[in-house]
Amino acid sequence: xxxxxxxxxxxxxxxxxxxxxxxxxxLPRLSGEDPVRTKLLEExxxxxxxxxxxxxxxxxxxxxxxxxxPLWRQYLTYLGQISHGDLNYSIANYPRTVVGMIxxxxxxxxxxxxxxxxxxxxxGTILGALLAWPRxxxxxxxxxPPLWALHAIPFFLLGLVLSWLLAFxxxxxxxxGGYSAGxxxxxxxxxxxxxxxHAVLPALSIVLVSVGGWALAMRGMMxxxxxxxxxxxxEAKGLHSATIFTRYCIRNAILPQTTGLALALxxxxxxxxxxxxxxxxxxxxxxxxxxxxxxxxxxxxxxxxTVIVALGFATFVLxxxxxxxxxxxxxxxx
Amino acid sequence: MSASVLRVERLxxxxxxxxxxxxxxxxVSFSLRPRERFGLVGESGSGKxxxxxxxxxxxxxxxxxxxxxxxxxxxxxxxxxxEAMRGLRLASIAMVPQGSMNALNPVLRIRExxxxxxxxxxxxxxxxxxxxxxxxxxxxxxxxxxVADKYPHELSGGMKQRACIAIAIAxxxxxxxxxxxxxxxxxxxxxxxxxxxxxVQAELGAALILIGHDMGLMAQFVxxxxxxxxxxxxxxxxxxxIISAPRHPYTRMLIDSLPSxxxxxxxxxxxxxxxxxxxxxxxxxxxxxxxVAEAGCRTRKPAMRDIADDISVACHRA
Ligand SMILES: Nc1ncnc2c1ncn2[C@@H]1O[C@H](COP(=O)(O)OP(=O)(O)OP(=O)(O)O)[C@@H](O)[C@H]1O
Ligand SMILES: [Mg+2]
Numbered sequence: 001x002x003x004x005x006x007x008x009x010x011x012x013x014x015x016x017x018x019x020x021x022x023x024x025x026x027l028p029r030l031s032g033e034d035p036v037r038t039k040l041l042e043e044x045x046x047x048x049x050x051x052x053x054x055x056x057x058x059x060x061x062x063x064x065x066x067x068x069x070p071l072w073r074q075y076l077t078y079l080g081q082i083s084h085g086d087l088n089y090s091i092a093n094y095p096r097t098v099v100g101m102i103x104x105x106x107x108x109x110x111x112x113x114x115x116x117x118x119x120x121x122x123x124g125t126i127l128g129a130l131l132a133w134p135r136x137x138x139x140x141x142x143x144x145p146p147l148w149a150l151h152a153i154p155f156f157l158l159g160l161v162l163s164w165l166l167a168f169x170x171x172x173x174x175x176x177g178g179y180s181a182g183x184x185x186x187x188x189x190x191x192x193x194x195x196x197x198h199a200v201l202p203a204l205s206i207v208l209v210s211v212g213g214w215a216l217a218m219r220g221m222m223x224x225x226x227x228x229x230x231x232x233x234x235e236a237k238g239l240h241s242a243t244i245f246t247r248y249c250i251r252n253a254i255l256p257q258t259t260g261l262a263l264a265l266x267x268x269x270x271x272x273x274x275x276x277x278x279x280x281x282x283x284x285x286x287x288x289x290x291x292x293x294x295x296x297x298x299x300x301x302x303x304x305x306t307v308i309v310a311l312g313f314a315t316f317v318l319x320x321x322x323x324x325x326x327x328x329x330x331x332x333x334x
Numbered sequence: 335m336s337a338s339v340l341r342v343e344r345l346x347x348x349x350x351x352x353x354x355x356x357x358x359x360x361x362v363s364f365s366l367r368p369r370e371r372f373g374l375v376g377e378s379g380s381g382k383x384x385x386x387x388x389x390x391x392x393x394x395x396x397x398x399x400x401x402x403x404x405x406x407x408x409x410x411x412x413x414x415x416x417e418a419m420r421g422l423r424l425a426s427i428a429m430v431p432q433g434s435m436n437a438l439n440p441v442l443r444i445r446e447x448x449x450x451x452x453x454x455x456x457x458x459x460x461x462x463x464x465x466x467x468x469x470x471x472x473x474x475x476x477x478x479x480x481v482a483d484k485y486p487h488e489l490s491g492g493m494k495q496r497a498c499i500a501i502a503i504a505x506x507x508x509x510x511x512x513x514x515x516x517x518x519x520x521x522x523x524x525x526x527x528x529x530x531x532x533x534v535q536a537e538l539g540a541a542l543i544l545i546g547h548d549m550g551l552m553a554q555f556v557x558x559x560x561x562x563x564x565x566x567x568x569x570x571x572x573x574x575x576i577i578s579a580p581r582h583p584y585t586r587m588l589i590d591s592l593p594s595x596x597x598x599x600x601x602x603x604x605x606x607x608x609x610x611x612x613x614x615x616x617x618x619x620x621x622x623x624x625x626v627a628e629a630g631c632r633t634r635k636p637a638m639r640d641i642a643d644d645i646s647v648a649c650h651r652a
Contacts, residue, residue: 134395229436235392236431237501238423239454247450248439255441327485328440 006320013316018079020308024301025078029071038295087302092294098302101287106306108178109283112199113268113275116206121261123207124214129250131215132222135241151212159205159278166201173201176280202279217260221253228252255326259318266314269307338365338405339541340389340427340509345402347381347388350395358384358397360565363638366509371535371542373552373573375588376562377608382545383432385562386511390429391419406509425455428507430498432514432545437498438486444472444497445482451504471500474537476530492523496530503534510535511543516551528555549592553577558644561585564609564619567638571645581647583624618650626651 062068069077081088087098130136131144150158167175174180179194225231226249234248272285280286284303291299323329347359358381366372374382387393389404391411404411406426411419423429431437439447448468452459459467469479475496486494495515502510512531516524532555535542544556552559553573560570561582569582580586587604606623618624621631630650638648 229431230439232387232392232431233429233437233498233501234439234450236390236423236429237451237454238420238425239450240420243450243454247442251441252439326441328487 005323009316009319012319013312016312016315017309020305020312021079021082022075024305024308025075028297028301082305087305088298090291090296090299092291092296092299098299101299102284102302102306105282105284105287108281109269109272109276109285112202112281112283113206113272114265116203117210117261117264117268120207120210121214121257121264124211125218125254125257127211128215128218128220129222129245129253132219132226133245133249135245147212147215149212150208151210151216153209155205155209156274156278158209159202159275162201162205163279174198175201178280178282198281202275202281206275214257214260218253218257221256222249225249225253258322258325262314262318266311269303269310337367339368339407340366340543341403341405342385342389343403343405345385345388345404346400347384347393347397348400349384349397357400358565359388362402362562362565362567364560364567364570366541366543368508368541369536369539370558371532371544371556373556373559374543374545374562375547375549375552375559378547379608380562381565382562383513386429386431386513386543386545389511390423390427421455424451424502424507425505426507427509427511428502428505429511430495430502430513430515432517435491435494435518438494440486443483443485444468444489444500447497448482448501448504451501455505457505467504471504472497474503474534475500476526490523491519492527495519495527499527499531499534503538503540506538507540509541509543510538511545513545514547515544517546524551549588561588566619566648568620568649569645569647570638571647575645581641581645581652582620582649583626583651584620587625618648 059068085099087102090096090098090101093101127140127143127147130140163175166173174197178198179191180198184191231244231248234244239248269284272283273288274285275281276283276285277289284306288300288303290296291303342365343363345359345362346357348355348357360381362381362385364372374385376382384393384397388399389411391399393399399412402412406422409422411422414422438444442450445468448471449464452464452467468482472479472481477493477496477500481489481493481497486497489497499512499515502512510531515531516527519527528551531542531544544552546552556573558570559573559576561568561576561584563584569576569580569585571581576585577589580589584604591603604623609619609622617630617632617634618627618636621627624631628651634650636648636650638646640646641652
């Protein structure tokens with residue numbers, strides 16, 4: 001029964017991927033513009049002269065990218081390529097492949113945003129649960145106003161303020177980039193430390209802003225949960241307050257939080273643009289930014305596609321996990 | 335020393351409110367004999383659930399216990415440490431809370447909810463002993479053993495109620511408080527659940543406080559009945575006495591409002607509304623609705639007094 005459910009959900013995931021791929025293929029072509037031609041013309045005009053043989057060049061490129069075939073053939077080739085994990089070449093950085101560029105950028109984004117999202121979720125959820133718990137230490141009440149205030153500040157503003165303070169004024173941390181300009185990426189302690197030092201500033205601003213959101217949501221859910229009849233009964237059963245706190249309150253209050261977490265993880269890639277732009281971080285957001293600036297059509301497509309797949313995958317994982325977290329949602333339904 | 339398992343003495347519980355505190359339980363005293371079935375009826379908001387929670391010291395802010403004492407056998411509950419009080423819950427005094435449709439944790443199987451209760455009361459059982467215990471408890475309340483592995487949402491209302499009773503009797507308490515255990519069930523299931531409750535109560539030799547609204551059900555089920563009005567206990571007497579010779583005017587009107595087979599003149603209600611607990615005036619809380627009220631009822635609060643053996647009433651005119 002579980003297997004059937006999981007297969008079905010995976011089918012839905014594949015369907016989403018297919019729809020995304022199809023939209024990704026047709027939408028740009030509806031515009032009638034020829035990306036290769038535009039790109040080449042642009043480069044040519046930048047170079048100061050218009051190449052006489054530009055049409056020949058366009059044709060050559062189109063042949064290489066398969067853009068001279070009929071649309072349906074292009075579509076089939078495209079689907080075939082995608083199913084092999086091939087997202088074509090980058091126009092601006094030929095002969096680099098889009099997949100290659102994305103896989104190079106992805107670890108940075110996942111490392112920074114994935115870790116900070118998970119950390120904010122864990123810290124915020126625990127904090128929120130404690131903030132709602134009457135037996136929690138009293139000083140915790142003082143945490144609430146600053147958390148609220150931080151949550152209300154736009155993330156980029158806090159990022160700029162922190163950069164100014166910690167990197168510019170105090171010069172404790174590097175202001176820009178994923179690692180020092182001179183460093184060569186390698187698996188050495190020195191490089192890892194360098195990377196971590198560069199990650200502190202963006203990570204700090206993300207965590208400071210988002211912890212409050214998680215804490216607030218969790219606190220609200222905890223308060224609702226604590227008013228439930230099953231909590232009264234749990235108390236009347238004479239359970240330890242630790243048991244009530246964890247197995248009866250948190251266990252129920254955390255359910256909507258997990259939905260939030262899955263969505264937040266899925267949105268990491270799309271949320272990366274602003275973060276990475278501010279801190280000059282070499283992740284997928286910066287890559288997208290660069291692709292848009294360079295008019296790199298295939299790269300934009302590839303990133304958008306990756307984002308959709310990530311969201312779809314997050315939803316799929318949530319669908320699989322949720323019935324296990326909440327037995328009221330059964331594997332057999334729908 | 336005591337002939338009673340549970341004694342409530344001049345208990346007063348108030349809920350703080352910006353417009354003034356609400357005294358939800360006001361100067362209530364009664365006692366519960368071993369094996370006795372004591373019923374507690376009263377209009378919605380008359381403080382029945384508050385009293386049940388106060389007995390277990392489970393009143394939460396903005397509510398607080400203002401005065402009084404509760405004795406379980408020879409133990410004064412209000413002077414116990416929190417930990418000692420916790421240990422007493424379920425083991426000595428068990429409660430099935432109102433709204434038991436939601437009294438079970440939706441994400442835990444029935445078995446785990448029983449296990450939690452035993453574990454936190456230091457009942458160390460082997461896996462096999464535990465399985466046998468769960469099975470025995472479920473059988474006692476008329477549920478098949480498979481229910482142990484079900485989640486609450488997989489059970490019907492009556493089954494949930496039985497599961498709650500099974501948990502409540504898990505440690506063989508001496509007192510069971512059942513707060514409207516059947517109000518969400520249809521009449522047939524209601525009857526069955528009451529039979530089960532009576533059956534396990536007799537088997538354990540526990541005393542029972544049954545909270546409810548249904549005079550008919552009480553008449554069948556309890557030995558003694560207490561009537562609450564606006565936070566006060568206004569009459570307490572053996573059920574036969576209450577039915578045949580109610581002393582308090584409110585009780586009389588409650589009895590009169592019962593539908594009967596002989597009298598087909600339609601239903602008779604009690605005129606007026608239950609008072610807003612916040613602005614209770616001086617005197618007897620019932621006097622605005624009372625047919626026999628006199629001048630003194632408006633100014634003097636009637637105290638509970640014994641007017642015959644085992645019959646007490648709080649009315650100047652009784
Ligand atoms: N948490 C609370 N905060 C404030 N007031 C409360 C609270 N709980 C109960 N009250 C008040 O206490 C009074 C008694 O409530 P209680 O729930 O004990 O009544 P009840 O007799 O059990 O009613 P019902 O038959 O509807 O269950 C009511 O006036 C109610 O408004
Ligand atoms: Mg009640």
